[in-house]
Amino acid sequence: MTREAPPSGAFSGLAGAIDCDIHPAPPDLRALLPHLDPYWREHVERRGLERENLDTSAYPPAAPINANPDWRLPAGPAGSSLAALQAHLLDPLAPRAAICNLIHGAQMMMSEDLSAALCRGLNNWLAAEWLGRDDRLRASITVPVHSPELAAEEIERLAPDRRFVQVLLLAMAELPLGRRMMWPIYRAAEKHGLPVGIHAGSSFRHPPSAGGWGSTYLEDYVTYAQGFAGALNSLLAEGVFQKFPGLRVVLIESGVTWLPASLWRINKTWRGVRAEVPWLDRLPADLVRQHVRLTLQPFDAPPDARSLAVLLDQLGSDELLLFSTDYPHWHFDAAEGPLPAGLPPSLIRKITVENPLATYPRLAAA
């Protein structure tokens, strides 16, 4: 079977778009050593950790979906070369900005201090090796997701650098994301006008499926959508949006189309049990439309444009979706392009430019 040429033609007409989810990756952990605190550099070397790359099993490098074949590199993980990112994406797409989200084992290690040290190293590496070398790039702050106090410290440390436009969490961690223990992260993010990006994936403290461990990657991957529903329900029920009214949340790689049914369900159930959550004083779906945004790719699109129109109507707002390619992951080919077929031009303008600018205040100022 032959495949089409690299999908550069797929980006025509999208110049100036804001790509809200791309994935640079360190070539290996050795690349981070110069960017670690001296103490932690020695710690990593003594333990021989630099021989690992701390890939998360949420994104096994060999899984087809995790790199477009045209974007794989001769050596190193997909996404680990700035020159390749420029050739594959930044030059043909010509985005106004692209937001780098690092998914790495550093975020989810058992040791909170080592996790925090490696996250600092990752952020330093990203700032020096990527943000400093291409002024189209912006980034999320990578934080130790199981250590909210240390995560908040990292947010405070990096907030003055305006190239960091978001804080990055995973949908499934040790606790449901709305729990009060997590609030130092939201407090710091709100204080600095940083949306909290919740990325697909798990730190695997629990099975991705609430019913237990699945046997296959297929199950894990498909179940991540339910992980988002759980994270969102937790944020709503615990009152995070009442406590932090300025907080924005971006669901990254959620698949999107599970959302309307989930909102119908929480709206319906809330009417009967709302006394459990007396702070939740309006329809949960209204809060979602006010505070939550979703990146586009991967888009679990219905099979035809008519169904897509119905779905967009069910989302209930044209302000929810944010353009993303999810580079280097493989969700579309050249013939398809990164936008689902059948979107009206006015909505494309919203998705590619206006919604990202409204979501990320630091992009608008750039």
Add this chain to the structure above:
Amino acid sequence: MARHVVAAVGEIPPGGRKLVTIRGREIGVFNLDGAYYALINRCPHQGAALCTGAIVSRLEAPMPGEYRLAQPGSMLRCPWHCWEFDIRTGQSWCEPEDVKARSYAVTVEPGERLARGPFVAETVSVAVEEDYVVVTL
């Protein structure tokens, strides 16, 4: 529109209720701290006998964890799906502008005035020296 005498004032104590049928319509009449209100005995959601539900307070929280028990006894909770309605207005807690139970005007009238009519009192006998709860329907 006619005025219907549904109870003597002493018959529905504060926090109490009386179910009556007026022109074939079941109506719940409630006494909230001496003020009387009437709602149709039919939940706007799926038709349950709303006025037989529990009388509850407004449980509110301006912030997560800041619990406040407000306006004790002012809400009616549907026996089927526990949607809550304000006894005074029929408005639902969840969507007060869009989901409402039908409410009716209630007044308290002295028997002396009622004796002059016109009013309807199929089941309540009116004495001039007492006060009565009157629903307009």
